[in-house]
Amino acid sequence: MSTEASWLELADDDPFGIHNLPYCAFGQDRFRWTGVRIGDRILNLAAAEGRGLLDAGGAFLGQSNLNRFMSAGRPVWARVRERLTELLGSGRHREAVEPLLLSVGDVRLELPFEVADYVDFYSSLEHATNLGRLFRPDAEALLPNWRHLPVGYHGRAGTVVVSGTDVPRPSGQRKAPDEPAPAYGPSARLDIEAEVGFVVGVPSDGPVPIDDFRAHVFGAVLVNDWSARDLQAWEYVPLGPFLGKSFRTSISPWVVPLDALDAARAPGPEQQPPVLPYLRAADHHGYEIDIEVRWNGTTVSRPPFAGMYWTPAQQLAHLTVNGAWARTGDLYASGTVSGPEPDQTGSFIERTWNGARPIQLDDGTTRTFLLDGDTVAITATAPGPDGSRIGFGEVAGTVTKPE
Numbered sequence: 088m089s090t091e092a093s094w095l096e097l098a099d100d101d102p103f104g105i106h107n108l109p110y111c112a113f114g115q116d117r118f119r120w121t122g123v124r125i126g127d128r129i130l131n132l133a134a135a136e137g138r139g140l141l142d143a144g145g146a147f148l149g150q151s152n153l154n155r156f157m158s159a160g161r162p163v164w165a166r167v168r169e170r171l172t173e174l175l176g177s178g179r180h181r182e183a184v185e186p187l188l189l190s191v192g193d194v195r196l197e198l199p200f201e202v203a204d205y206v207d208f209y210s211s212l213e214h215a216t217n218l219g220r221l222f223r224p225d226a227e228a229l230l231p232n233w234r235h236l237p238v239g240y241h242g243r244a245g246t247v248v249v250s251g252t253d254v255p256r257p258s259g260q261r262k263a264p265d266e267p268a269p270a271y272g273p274s275a276r277l278d279i280e281a282e283v284g285f286v287v288g289v290p291s292d293g294p295v296p297i298d299d300f301r302a303h304v305f306g307a308v309l310v311n312d313w314s315a316r317d318l319q320a321w322e323y324v325p326l327g328p329f330l331g332k333s334f335r336t337s338i339s340p341w342v343v344p345l346d347a348l349d350a351a352r353a354p355g356p357e358q359q360p361p362v363l364p365y366l367r368a369a370d371h372h373g374y375e376i377d378i379e380v381r382w383n384g385t386t387v388s389r390p391p392f393a394g395m396y397w398t399p400a401q402q403l404a405h406l407t408v409n410g411a412w413a414r415t416g417d418l419y420a421s422g423t424v425s426g427p428e429p430d431q432t433g434s435f436i437e438r439t440w441n442g443a444r445p446i447q448l449d450d451g452t453t454r455t456f457l458l459d460g461d462t463v464a465i466t467a468t469a470p471g472p473d474g475s476r477i478g479f480g481e482v483a484g485t486v487t488k489p490e
């Protein structure tokens with residue numbers, strides 16, 4: 088039960104209660120603003136700041152996304168969050184705030200921030216082991232570097248899209264091992280990857296030391312790293328994922344502030360062999376986030392984020408340890424979240440074991456990889472304070488015919 092109530096009279100189990108307050112960008116007609124969600128409503132932040140209800144140093148005024156606010160830094164984030172809790176909590180402000188609220192259903196949810204660089208990690212031990220077995224059956228499943236550094240690759244920032252955006256089936260080169268030559272055509276093995284993405288707010292001019300994670304990272308979103316397995320298998324040796332993953336990457340419209348995830352912090356995994364000093368945190372922690380993957384409405388998997396081997400702080404420290412700077416809007420995804428059980432896997436290539444074990448959906452049809460018209464929706468919740476739950480909302484997308 089949530090002890091701190093809101094005058095909006097939300098149910099105790101509302102995933103968008105007063106302890107969450109995720110940020111978004113939204114539009115109506117040709118206008119775009121930033122907002123914060125409470126229940127099924129959005130408070131227009133530019134309007135609140137413009138009327139003097141909120142002091143964010145101009146971070147919301149005239150802004151169509153969260154980049155300026157994200158760059159303002161933790162003291163501003165904390166001050167705004169505290170003030171929003173007051174405005175949306177205590178009924179004292181109802182008269183001033185109520186006219187600035189919109190229904191979620193009445194607005195167009197936009198990409199919440201402009202994505203600077205996009206990086207994707209590979210931090211689930213179970214996922215890395217499964218894909219090793221499937222892609223490299225004759226080799227050791229886990230490659231020798233895996234326990235020493237968070238393996239990752241740079242993806243394509245410009246094709247990150249907001250939930251609800253269609254995903255045309257990608258075309259490209261593919262060649263099965265028993266075929267003599269590659270052919271060009273639509274992917275026949277289109278897959279998903281359920282992940283959690285972390286967003287950099289405060290830029291750095293070089294390495295971000297591991298213990299500075301909270302000073303730089305603003306919040307988290309859900310990610311679907313759509314993956315064309317046939318394109319990927321043929322193209323990605325030895326340089327890594329390329330066109331098989333760069334056609335679209337979908338994210339949820341809500342950026343859950345790191346502060347809303349305090350109650351979800353969980354001890355980090357034990358790491359053997361011990362990691363190098365730059366990857367050792369004073370407070371080694373991950374997050375307990377329970378993910379659910381639905382395929383045309385049927386729940387097919389529940390990946391547990393708490394089991395990830397590498398933490399978001401380690402990932403950011405590693406990502407910049409060579410002297411690369413971090414920029415506002417940098418998005419780095421966790422890597423596919425898979426747990427040890429078959430119904431905890433974050434990709435369908437694992438869930439159906441490369442198509443060998445089709446799964447049945449509630450409508451009686453079966454699936455291995457995605458068909459045109461299929462919709463995948465990934466949702467997640469995390470523990471909040473006082474027994475509440477923090478909702479991430481969803482990242483959804485429908486596969487359409489090749490363009």
Ligand SMILES: O=C(O)/C=C/C(=O)CC(=O)CC(=O)O
Pocket residue numbers: 207208209210211214215218219222280282312314328421422423
């Ligand atoms: O192990 C491989 O050969 C391939 C792995 C992936 O495709 C996964 C990837 O994109 C990273 C991740 O999401 O964990």
Ligand SMILES: [Ca+2]
Pocket residue numbers: 207208280282312422423
């Ligand atoms: Ca991925």
Ligand SMILES: [Mg+2]
Pocket residue numbers: 242311312313332333334335336
């Ligand atoms: Mg992608």
